[in-house]
Amino acid sequence: MLVAPHVSAAARTLSPPAGVHRCPPGRPFHTYEAAPAFAREPREELFLLAVGNFVSQQTFYESARGRDDRYARLVGQLAVEDPVWTAGLLRWLRTEGNMRTASLVGAATYVRARLTAGACDGPSNRSVIDSVLQRADEPGELLAHWTSAYGRRVPQPVKRGIADAVRRLYSSRALLKYDTASRAFRLGDVLNLVHAAPDPQKPWQDALFRYALDRRHHPDQALVPASDRLLTAHQALLAVPADERRAVVTGPDGAERLASAGMTWEALAGWLHGPMDAAVWEAVIPSMGPMALVRNLRNFDEAGVSDEVAAQVAARIADPAEVARSRQFPFRYLAAHRHAPSPRWSAPLEQALGHSLANVPALPGRTLILVDRSDSMFWDTVSERSKLRRADAAAVFGAALAMRAEHADLVEFGSSNAVVRFQAGEPVLEVLKRFHSLGGTETAKAVRTHYRGHDRVLIVTDEQASHHCGCHGPTEPVPSETPVYTWNLAGYQPAHAPAGPYRHTFGGLTDTAFRLIGLIEAGRAARWPWTTGPA
Structure with a gap:
């Protein structure tokens, strides 16, 4: 079954048609805290839900089942009504958006809805399936989801799309990493079901496919x-007697042997049948990826990894090229900072967090930044596999943006509100210590209290304003020609404010979102991130 991804939500400015957000006539529409709310146009609702939601994630106001059902309903509706837009969304979610589970589940829902409706226009179902499969374990995960959701009969477009992806993704290294007994569909199961032919440009794939099936x-x-060096080296390593393995790993060429055999740190622990002590970690660390390093900092400390090796780890963590390549959210580094108590990791993690915010613009003029610190922001985590609260993720972005702006007022709000003081150039993690938990969500009160003719207003929130807000929403005190940017972290259905030419809503939190502020203020037309035409 699919699990919540290590990935990220992505951000995007939304400009739905005028009049889409409104207090609906007839049946009242409210936030979950009883404030008058505004209905979203389906594309906007789906986008915000997709980038703000991890599949099967319980949230403060909405059950996991309710969110999953709403996601499926919206994808199915738009797959038929607007297949080009929906296919673009799903492809972008998995690539630039780096949202693995939402894109795979969405692609299955898309194909199911179009087959049921008999729809033939727009992108082919086969191409949509292929577009969301970006890692070698994902063909099997999509099949596992399809068979659990829709039964054992897999339609030809799904099989063909998966076969296209298999030719792109299956390699010897992928087989070693992902072909494990714990998988519902192993690589051989996928090949047996979709009958993928080897890529003519990869003559080695024929032997690999036959080996995976056997x-x-x-x-x-x-x-x-015999011609596959990686698999041959791996087999030779596995053949080492159990009582000699630790000596091989910790020997002078241990790190080289592990790397040449494609031995991951996860597989190494089981192969050794013993503890991962400092010497073992030091042998496998050179072949570990940057985020695997970040996730294991506590393990390195507990094993007693040497200061010399720790310095090498720290250098890789703080390397701006590695940070850019890993495409991780800034709050991943905040979570690691809180999980790894050793002070030797503090500086590199702070540097990595700074690098991950490299695209945050230095906004000119005066900016008011409001960070939601209400109860619901503390109840919800950024994913089911993370202990980091949305409140902290919001504070990271708010603080970083404020520190980059020409002049910013940084405010935390809930049932009360207060200015958060900061110094230019000080570590973002230090500024975070000055935020608090503030109860309810009185967004309008915070805006009224702190708006003083600023050039723009930014609100980082789940949008579930309390009933103290009026029908025109918490942004009413801001003149209509002053831009207000809302970051919706949760993807809930009700919007706290109406849309308009100077009112924009973003989904999720990545540094990509901040670049769009400059584009909007420069007068460029707002676009969906996967299109070149207007939204």
């Missing part, structure tokens, strides 16, 4: 292709 269905007879 490894799954006839393990006693499976022979590693």
Whole structure:
């Protein structure tokens, strides 16, 4: 089954048609805290839900089942009504948006809805399936989701899209990493079901595919292709007697042998049948990726990794090129900072967090930044696999943006509100210590209290304003020609304010979002991130 991804929500400015947000006539529409709310146009609602939601995630105001059902309903509706837009959204979610589960579940829902409706216009179902599969374990995960949701019969467009992805993604290294007994669909199962032919440009794939099938269905007879150096080296390493393995790993060429055999740190622990002590970690650290390093900092400390090796780890963590390549959210580094108590990681994690915010603009003029610190922001985490609260993720972005602006007033709000003081150039993690938990969500009161003719207003929130707000929403005190940017972190259905030429809503939190402020204020037309035409 699909699990919540290590990935990120993505951000995007939304400009739905005028009049889309409104106090609906007839049936009243409210936020979850009883304030008058504004209905979203379906594309906007789906976008915000997709980038602000991890599949099967319980939230403060909405159950996991309710959110999943709403996501499926919106994808199914728009797959038929606007297939080009929806296919673009799903492709972008998995690539630039880096939202793995939402894109895979969405692609299955898209194809199911279009097959049921008999729709033939727009992008092919096959191409949509192929577009969301970006990692070698995902063909099997999509099949596992499809069979659990819709039954064992898999339609041809799904099979063909998966076969296209298999030719792109299956390699020897992928087989070692992802072809494990814990998978509902192993690589051989996928090949057996979709009948993918090897890529003519990859002559080695024929032997690899046959080995994957034998490894799954006839393990006693499976022979590693003699021409495959990685699999051959891996097989030789596995053949080392159990009582000699630790000596091999910690020997002078241990790190090289592990790397050449494609041995991951996860597999290494089981292969050794023993503890991952400092010497073992030091052998595998050179072949670990940057985020694997970040997730294991506490383990390095507990094992007693040397200061010399720790310095090498710290240098990689803080390397701006590595940070850019990892495409991680800034709050991943905040979570690591809180999880790894050793002071030797504080500086590199702070540097990495700074690098991950490299695209935050230095906004000119005066900016009011409001960060929601209400109860619901503390109840919800950024994903089910993270302990980091949305309140902290919001504070990271608010503080970073304020510190980059020409002149900013940074405010935390809930049932009360207060200015958060900061110094230019001080670490973002230090500024975070000055935020508090503030109860309810009285957004309008915070705006009225602190808006003093600023050039723009930015609100980072889940939009669930309390009933103290009027029908025109918490942004009413701000002149209509002054831009107000709202970051919706949760993807809830009700909007706290109406849309308009100077009112923009973003979904999720990444540094990508901040670049759009400059584009909007420069007068460029707002666009969906996967299109070149207007939204």
